[in-house]
Amino acid sequence: MKDAPIARISLGLIGIGLVLAVTNSLVNSVALSNKIYFIATVQLAIALLFAVRLNKPDRAVWPVLLLIVLCSSVAQIFDGTFTAQPSLQAIPESLFLVVQLLLASGLLFIVSRRLGSDPLSVLVDGLIVALGAWFFIWKVLLQPTIGTQSITPLISVIQGSTLGISAIVLFTLATLLFGDSTRNASVWLVTGAISLTLFGDFLYAANDAGRIDITSTYSSTAYIFGLFLASAAFIHPSISLLTERGPILTQRPLMGRLIVTTAALILPVVVLALTNPVDSVDRVVQTISIFVLTAAVTSRIIHSVRANAATQHQLIESAQTDALTGLPNRSLMLALVNNSLITAMTEGRKPTVLFIDVDRFKNINDSLGHQAGDAVLIAVAQRLRNALPHRCAVARISGDEFVVLDPDTQDSSDAMQLANRVLESFYEPLNLRQGDVFVSASIGVSSFDPSITSTADDLLRHADTAMYRAKDAGRNCVAVFDESMLERVTQRLAIETALYRALERRELRLVHQPIVDIDMGDVVGFEALMRWQRDDGTMLSPAEFIPIAEETGTIVPLGAWALLEALTHLRGWITQGICRSDATMSVNVSPRQLHDPNFVAVVNEALLRAHVPPEQLWLEVTESVMIAQPEQALDALNALCALGVRIAIDDFGTGYSSLSLLQKFPIQRLKIDKSFVNGVAQDESARSLVRTIIAMGDSLGLDMVAEGIESVEQLQILAEMKCAKAQGFLISHPV
DSSP, X not given: OOHHHHHHHHHHHHHHHHHHHHHHHHHOOHHHHHHHHHHHHHHHHHHHHHHHHHSOOOTTTHHHHHHHHHHHHHHHHHTTTTSSOGGGGHHHHHHHHHHHHHHHHHHHHHHHHHOXXXXXHHHHHHHHHHHHHHHHIIIIIIGGGTTOSSSOHHHHHXXXXXXXXXXXXXXXXXXXXXXXXXXXXXXXXXXXXXXXXXXXXXXXXHHHTTSOOOOHHHHHHHHHHHHHHHHXXXXXXXXXXXXXXXXXXXXXXXXXXXXXXXXXXXXXXXXXXXXXXXXXXXXXXXXXXXHHHHHHHHHHHHHHHHHHHHHHHHHHHHHHBOTTTOOBOHHHHHHXXXXXXXXXXXXXXXXXXXXXXXXTHHHHHHHHOHHHHHHHHHHHHHHHHHHSOTTOEEEEEETTEEEEEETTOOSHHHHHHHHHHHHHTTSSOEEETTEEEOOOXXXXXXXXXXXXXXXXXXXXXXXXXXXXXXXXXXXXXXXXXXXXXXXXXXXXXXXHHHHHHHTTTTOEEEEEEEEEETTTOOEEEEEEEEEEEOTTSOEEOHXXXXXXXXXXXXXXXXXXXXXXXXXXXXXHHHHHTSSOTTOEEEEEOOHHHHTOTTHHHHXXXXXXXXXXXXXXXXXXXXXXXXXXXXXXXXXXHHHHHHHTOEEEEEEETSSOOOHHHHHHSOOOEEEEOHHHHTTTTTOHHHHHHHHHHHXXXXXXXXXXXXXXXXXXXXXXXXXXXXXXXXXXXXXXXXO
């Protein structure tokens, strides 16, 4: 059967139980009450047998439940039948006692399975609730019946024990609800069934003690509804998970737990304030109960104080520690560096900071996955711990960046020895589950210098600057910070900031270098080149600002502007008759642009706005574009070719030259780099290399353009080699 229909059956049983319970109360007939109670008992037995077969129960729990149902049913049948023989009334009373014992044992077993991450606090809170209930039971229900003539001493002891064990049942029930495991439907239904049964017991006992005067039908009402709730719990599919610890609650029921435990504490205080001990037995029971309750509250307070202190310590530690590697994080490292600077000023030392970046870490993540990347970071952290002296502190401050502090270095030679020690630690491969992985590191070194370092943040920033110098130098090396680096960083930041405003201030402009047909001597196209003249008159070359624009992402809007501007210029020249109607425009495209998902749409819009046919636009890319994220680059180039735009490889031969790339990617033109063209007039090997490139391009049907022509001799040799087109200062400077 499906879970949903079974759950509806469970809901139906709750409804039937509620109707019968209300009917029992309203009619107030002992005969009818007995019949309804019999029906409730029979349906519980049927439901239990059905649930055992259907819900694959825990074998340790269900025999106990069957025994509880059996004992309870027999006790109810014989209860009241031995009024003429009071001594035999001990039989049903003993069965009721067995039911409470079994119930307490079963709940204790369930609670032991479901206790969460803080079992001690849950158990103590449950004990407090149970003690408060016990105090109420004693004063209201048990103590008044001691010494009465209506019942025998044996029955009095049995009934007292039954009510006393009710406090234990309350304890286990409170513990079950106070835990941090998710409470499913069966937990709530079992709780409701037991609570109603206990309520019925209290009504019955209170009536016997003379505290209230009601007929037995009212206590039977609680029993009837409780039996139907128990059946609903057994039938519900979630009963199979009753003894399993479920998912942890994201929000624990702290307010309800606080209210219940506070009420359990207040109740004994109120009873003690309003009543006096009746006799010595009452005084002893009250004293022992209050002592145990006080001990429970005291232990709970002590546990709470310790738990709060531990939690506070964990919060502080987690706030200052990297979760992955267990190393200090940036905030803690800054505090350590700051402390070392304070002592260094008085002790004449020069603390050193190493800023370490794992080279090409992104490639590891992309190729082996983030799990392998995490394993690399953990292994690097351990290797740094092993390689460095105990006086050094190691921190992971972000991603693949680590910082080392040595507070005891005396001069620059100590700092370099430390850096080389770290660099050498990367020579051996890292042993990962995926296999051995070799990694290298770029290390920036900065030592305390009062003239340029005033704070811990300064020292870290200087080491970071030196690390980027190490990366620029080819990675896997060490760079030491000096003041000239600070000047370059300041200048770079100024360029980066001004670059964001360069477009809106109209500081950027395009210049164009003609491309000629070598055989005919005609200008057949132009290459657009970007220039930046700042508002103070400073002229910046593309080599100064294009890499920064590429890193910051501003190359995307700059490239879109350059594309539209170049095509607009071409349309204007064609309209004015300055150039041929089929002249082309070449525009450089960076990897960042090509990987922009909107780039194809940007190109199409620029062609439409400038009224230039797609075949008159050449987009020039470098070979590196086809190496980094080749699938994404291939998709973009294919989409551009579908528009009719043609693709050229710029600076061919200086990057990852590969025939397989020329076959795989939709390339129509190769531009021979200036470094090869420079030597064709004097160097035979250079001529052979250029001749090979041209022959290869011709065999693949590619258009060939030689860049950087500066002499007539170079142009003549290229013509003899059958190179189709050329550009360079000999023909024209960019204008």
